Amino acid sequence: MTSTHYDIAIIGAGPGGYVAAIRAAQRGAKVAIVEKQYMGGTCLNVGCIPSKAMLHVAETLHNLSSVEELGITLLQPPVFHMDKAVAFKDKVVKRMTSGVGTLMKANKVDVFDGLGSVDASKNVTVTSNGNKQQFSADKIILANGSVPFIPSMPGVDGDKVMNSDTCWNLQKTPESLICVGGGVIGIELACMFSALGTKVTVIEMLPNVLAPVDEEVRKLLVRIMGKRGINIVTNARVESIEDVDGQKKVRTTTDKGEQTFSAEYVLMAVSRRANTSGLEQLMEQGLDTDRGRVRVNERMETNLPGIYAIGDLTHGAGLAHVASMEGEIAADNATGHDAIMNYDVVPNPIYTFPEMASVGLTEAQAKEKYPEIRVERFPWAAIGKAVAIGETEGFTKVIIGKYGELLGAHIIGPDATNLITEYSLAMRGELTVDEIEETIHPHPTLSEGLREAVLAAEGHPIHIPPKQSVRAR
Amino acid sequence: MTSTHYDIAIIGAGPGGYVAAIRAAQRGAKVAIVEKQYMGGTCLNVGCIPSKAMLHVAETLHNLSSVEELGITLLQPPVFHMDKAVAFKDKVVKRMTSGVGTLMKANKVDVFDGLGSVDASKNVTVTSNGNKQQFSADKIILANGSVPFIPSMPGVDGDKVMNSDTCWNLQKTPESLICVGGGVIGIELACMFSALGTKVTVIEMLPNVLAPVDEEVRKLLVRIMGKRGINIVTNARVESIEDVDGQKKVRTTTDKGEQTFSAEYVLMAVSRRANTSGLEQLMEQGLDTDRGRVRVNERMETNLPGIYAIGDLTHGAGLAHVASMEGEIAADNATGHDAIMNYDVVPNPIYTFPEMASVGLTEAQAKEKYPEIRVERFPWAAIGKAVAIGETEGFTKVIIGKYGELLGAHIIGPDATNLITEYSLAMRGELTVDEIEETIHPHPTLSEGLREAVLAAEGHPIHIPPKQSVRAR
Amino acid sequence: KQTGGQRPPHPNRTLATPVARRMAREFNIDIASLTGTGHSGRVRTEDVQQAIARLNAPQETVA
C-alpha cells in the first residue's frame, strides 16, 4: 500500500497538514502524510475542539443558574462531574480525529505514524518505536505546528502545574487555579474553568490582557470577567512557583513590589513556539527561519526549492483556519496551480463568555492608517432575538473607510464567532456598507445587529436613538 | 404637542409602520403614527418576539434532558411552570414594545392611540373610546398588517380553541393540542408546545406541511418532528370541532374517509388575512386590492396618489423583515428619495427544532428555471463546532448557477436563521462561489459549513469524502 | 487566494467590486478602461489603486 515515492509528502496532520493532504489528493497528487502523535494535531486533540466541547459544558452549567427566570425549577442544585464532562469531551475529540482518518482513506492519502525527518533533497525518514521507513517526494509541505512555550523558572515543572497540552483530563474540578498568561488561550481557559466552578486568577505581564483586541471590546470583556468573579492581575511578572501547605504559591513582581497568589493548580499559558522537531537537517541545510519560525512567501514557499511550510510552524497567527487556508494554498501551488495567501481578512474568534470576534483593523490601527474613518457601535440590548434569549451584553462595532468599505469589525456578544463571517465576506468581496444595508437581514436574528451597526455608522440606525447630528444619506 | 398637519402619517405601528416612521423622521419629515392596539404590532406582541422567547424556554427545557451526557446531574427532574415562562415572555415583550415607544419619542414621531381611518384626500381620523381626533398629511403609509384568518366551521369559536393571537397567556401547559394548519406559524407553534411538554398533533389539508420549503429540507424536519413525538397528519380537511367528555374532538375528512382527533386544546393556524379596518373609505374611493390585500408597485405606492402601503397588508410574505424593509423604502420615497424594493433575496427563517432558513430558489424551482445548476449539501455532522455542541442533525444545501452565482440556499440545523445572512449577502452583493471560497471562515464555527457546502458544489469539499467523480477545478 | 474563476463572465453582472467602483469614481477613472484581475475579470480595488498610481506617476518614470 505505502510506496517509496510520492508527489507530495506532508509532515504533521494538524488542520494545516491534513487539509493540505486532502486538497493535494483532490488535485490528483499521490500524497503521504506523517504524524508522530495524533491525527488532527493540536487543534483537534488539545486545542480548538476539546476547548469548545468543554466550553459547551461550562456554558450549559452556567446557564442552569438562570433557568428559574424561564419558569424552570431545579429542586436541587445540579451536580457537576468533571470526569463525565471529560468523557464527553473525549467522545467529541475521538469522533473528529477518527473523521480525519476516514478522510485520509477516502482521499487515498497514505498515513505514516511516526516522527518525520526531512532533508533538502526531499527524502523523508519516519521513525516510530525505533523502526525507520524511508521515502522520497517531489514536494514537501511542512506542517509541524506548535507546542506550548514553557518559560524556565523555579517550580514550573512541578506537580499541578499544567499547560494547554495537559489540562484536559482532570478528574475533579480544581478548587482554584492561577492562569499565567492573559493571551487568547489563557483567557479562554480561564473563562472555561471559571464557569466549571473554579476560582480563577489570571496573571499577565503586560498592562493588558488580550493586547491585540480592540480596546473597547477588551475593556467590556474584562469588566464581565470581573463580574463573573475572575481576578485579573496585570503588570505582574511571575518569578517562581512553590508548594506551600499543599497549595501552589505563585510569586510575582509588580510595579507595586512583590505579590504572591495561591491556588490548587497553575496553568502556564504564556505563549506557543514552533515545533521544529524533525527539521534539524533542513535547518542545517539552510532552511530560513525567523525567531524559531519557518519563513515563507505568500505562496507558502520556504527558501528551499519544492519545500513549503504552513500553519503555526510559520508565524504567530496561531489560528486553525489560517493553517487550513495556507494548507489549501500550499497544496494548490505544489500541484502546479497558482495561489496566493491573503492575510488582510482573517477573522479572529475568541471563545469567552460572551464570545468575541473581529476581522480587519482595530479602531486604533484604523485611525493611524486612514485619515477619514467612521466608527460606530450597536448594542445587543436593542436586538429582539438577544433579548428573547437573555443575552444582551455587548455590541457590534464597525470601522468604515471613505469608500464605504469595512476596515474592521468587532463583535462581543452571543454567537460573535459565527456572525463575524458576514463582515469577513463583505471585506473579502469588497462590498460596501450599501450592500450590507440593502441585504434584508432576517428577523428575529442576531444578524440584524450587524446591519444596524452599519446603519449607525451611516448615521441612520433604526433601533437606537439617532445621534444629535443625524446625517441624511 | 400633536399637530393638525403632518408630512407623513403612518397607520399601524408594527415592524412595517414603526420602522417607516423612524426612517421618515430621520429624513427630516414631521411624522405621525396611529396605533389602535399595541406598539410593535403582531411581531412584537403576538408574533416573532413572544414566540422566540417561548421557544427559548422550550429549547432550554428540552436541552435539560441531555445534560447528563455533559457530566451534569439533575437529582430530580426539572419542574416547569408555564405561568412563570409566560411572565418571562411578557417581560421580553414589554421591553421590546416600550423600546419602540422610546424610539418614537427619540425620533420626534407623534403617536396617536386609536383606530385610524383614512380617505383619499389624506385626512386621518383617529377614534379612541368614542373620542375623535383629526389631522391631515401630505403622504400616508398604510401599515395595518394582518390578523389570523379563522375559517368558519362548527365549534371554531368554542372554549379552548385558540389562535396565534390568543395562545400566549396559558397558565398551564396543555396536556395535548391539535394544531390546525401546517404552515410556518402552525409548525413553529407545534414545535414550541411539544418542547414544553404538550402532546401535539398537526393537521394539514395539503399533501405536505411547509409546502414552500425545499423538499429535502422539509422531509428531514418532518422526520425529526416525528422522532420528537409530534404527530403530523396531511391530506386531512378539518370539518368541525366538538366538545366530548371535556376534550376537543376534531373531525376531519381524509382520502381514507373520516378521521377524528382529540386533545385538550385546538390551535387554529390556517393562515392570516390583511387587516383592512380603517381602510373602508379608501376602498370605496378605489384603493386597488387583490384578494383582500392592498396592491402596490415596487416603490410601495398604491394606485392612489401619495398613499403607500407596506407589510402584511400588501402581500402574503408574512415576514417582519420584509415589512421593515418595505417601510424603509416607502419612507424614502415619501420623503422625496427614490428607492425600489427588491424581492429576489428574501431570507426565510423558520424557528423549529432544529431551525431552518432559506434564501432564493428551492431546488425544484431552480431546475425549472435554469438548465445548468449544481446542487450539493454538506452535513453538520462533519463540522467540529456542531459536534462539540451536540447538534449534528441537518445540513446546508446550495444551488449554484452557471456563473458561479448562488441561486438558492437552504439550511437546516443549529443557528440556521443567523447563518443564512452570509448567503443572503453573497446573493445581494452578486458575489460568486469564488468569493465565498476565498473568505477564511473562522474555526471552530458553524459558518464553516457554509463554505464547505460551496466547496462541495464545486467538487472539492474538505471535510466529507469526495464524490466518485472528483472534478478538478 | 486567486484560484478558480474559469467560468463565463455573467452577462449582466457588474465587472467591478463595489469598493473599486466608489474608488474609481473619486478619481474619475473609467472602470471599463481597466483590466480586472479578479474572478472573471472583475475589477478590484487593487486594480484601481494601480491605475491611480499610474495617474500620479511622474511622466519620466513611465516606460
Ligand SMILES: Cc1cc2nc3c(=O)[nH]c(=O)nc-3n(C[C@H](O)[C@H](O)[C@H](O)COP(=O)(O)OP(=O)(O)OC[C@H]3O[C@@H](n4cnc5c(N)ncnc54)[C@H](O)[C@@H]3O)c2cc1C
Ligand atoms: C487551547 C487552545 C485552543 C485553541 N483554540 C483555537 C480556536 O478556537 N480557533 C483557532 O483557530 N485556533 C485555536 N487554537 C490554535 C490552533 O490549535 C492552531 O493554530 C492549529 O492547531 C495550528 O495548526 P497546524 O496544523 O499548523 O499545527 P498543529 O495543530 O500543532 O499540528 C501539527 C502536527 O504535526 C505533528 N508533528 C510535528 N512535528 C512532526 C514531525 N516531525 N513528524 C510528524 N509529525 C509531526 C504534531 O504531532 C501535530 O499533530 C487553539 C490552540 C490551543 C492550544
Ligand SMILES: Cc1cc2nc3c(=O)[nH]c(=O)nc-3n(C[C@H](O)[C@H](O)[C@H](O)COP(=O)(O)OP(=O)(O)OC[C@H]3O[C@@H](n4cnc5c(N)ncnc54)[C@H](O)[C@@H]3O)c2cc1C
Ligand atoms: C406566531 C407568529 C410568529 C411569527 N414569527 C415571525 C418570525 O419569526 N419572523 C418574521 O419575519 N415574521 C414572523 N411573523 C410574521 C410577522 O409578525 C409579520 O409579518 C409582521 O408583524 C408584519 O408587520 P406589519 O407591520 O405589516 O403588521 P403588524 O405587525 O400586523 O402590525 C400592524 C399594526 O397595525 C395596527 N393597526 C391595524 N389597523 C389599524 C388602524 N386602522 N388604525 C390603527 N392601527 C391599526 C395593528 O393593531 C398592528 O399593531 C410571525 C407571525 C406570527 C403570528
